Amino acid sequence: MSTFNVPKREEVSEKNQSIFDSLEKAVGFVPNLFATYAHSENALENYLNLSNAKTSLNAKQKEVVNLAVSEVNNCIYCLSAHTAIGKMNGFTEGQILELRSGQASFDSKLNALASLAKNLTENRGAADDRVVENFFNEGWTKENLIDTIVLVGDKTISNYLHKTTNVPVDFPVAQPLEVATI
Template sequence: MSTFNVPKREEVSENNQAIFDNLEKAVGFVPNLYATYAHSENALGNYLTLANAKTSLKAKEKEVINLAVSEVNNCTYCLSAHTAIGKMNGFTDDQILELRAGYASFDNKLDALARLSKNITENRGAASEAVVDNFLNAGWTKENLIDTIVVVGDKTISNYLHRTTNVPIDFPVAQPLQSVEV
């Protein structure tokens, strides 16, 4: 598969240039995957609106979902980005490996979230009843369930974008998941 070009600021619309400027201020650079969204006049803004929308989930909880989903979807770009973000949210290297594998031995509630996220992704939305019951029995709410599905969808969009475009990874590259007991 050929690699898509990563558009530079001067190659995108005025609207996307403004978003690039905001990303530059917020994160210090424009991640290649975000820049790739700017091939479309509307996709970058729409995606960032979805990704930054209000949710019942905390940032750390969203990272649990992002890591589990990106592993199932085999997206090295998102695994690399969310490994870095996961560390910024307080996860250790070992915890990140567990989350990528779809579980969290270190936290019962996060374990239910990771298992649900992996199950939803593997089963293309048809989560097993036992996994959903486990999630709700771990103290999550139906609101959290709906918000989890939205984050799974959000992350799947980026996973698919990278898997299709193969733009260069501009984060420390996450290594393939070694066998971690589930």
């Protein structure tokens, strides 16, 4: 698989240059995957609007979903980025590894969320009834279910973009789950 080029600021449209400037201010750099969206006039803005949209899930809960989905989809870029973001949201290395496997023994409510995210991704949206029932039994709502499904879609988009373009990972690279747990 060939690697796509990561466009530089001067190689993208004025609209995308403005988004690059905003990312630079907010994050300190323009992540390679976000820059790759800028090959399209509209994709970067559209993706960021989806990714930053209001949701019933807080930042920590979103990372639970992002880690489980990215593991199922085997996306090293997103696993690396969300490992770093997960740590910024207070998860330990061990907790992040569990979340990647679709589990959270340290919190039953997050366990139900991780299990649902993994199950939805593995089954292309056809979640097992028992997984959904457990999700609701842990106190999640129908709104949380819908928002989780939207987030699974959001993360899947980025997973697919990286797996197709193979742009370089510009975060500390996450170890494969089986290596990290030995």
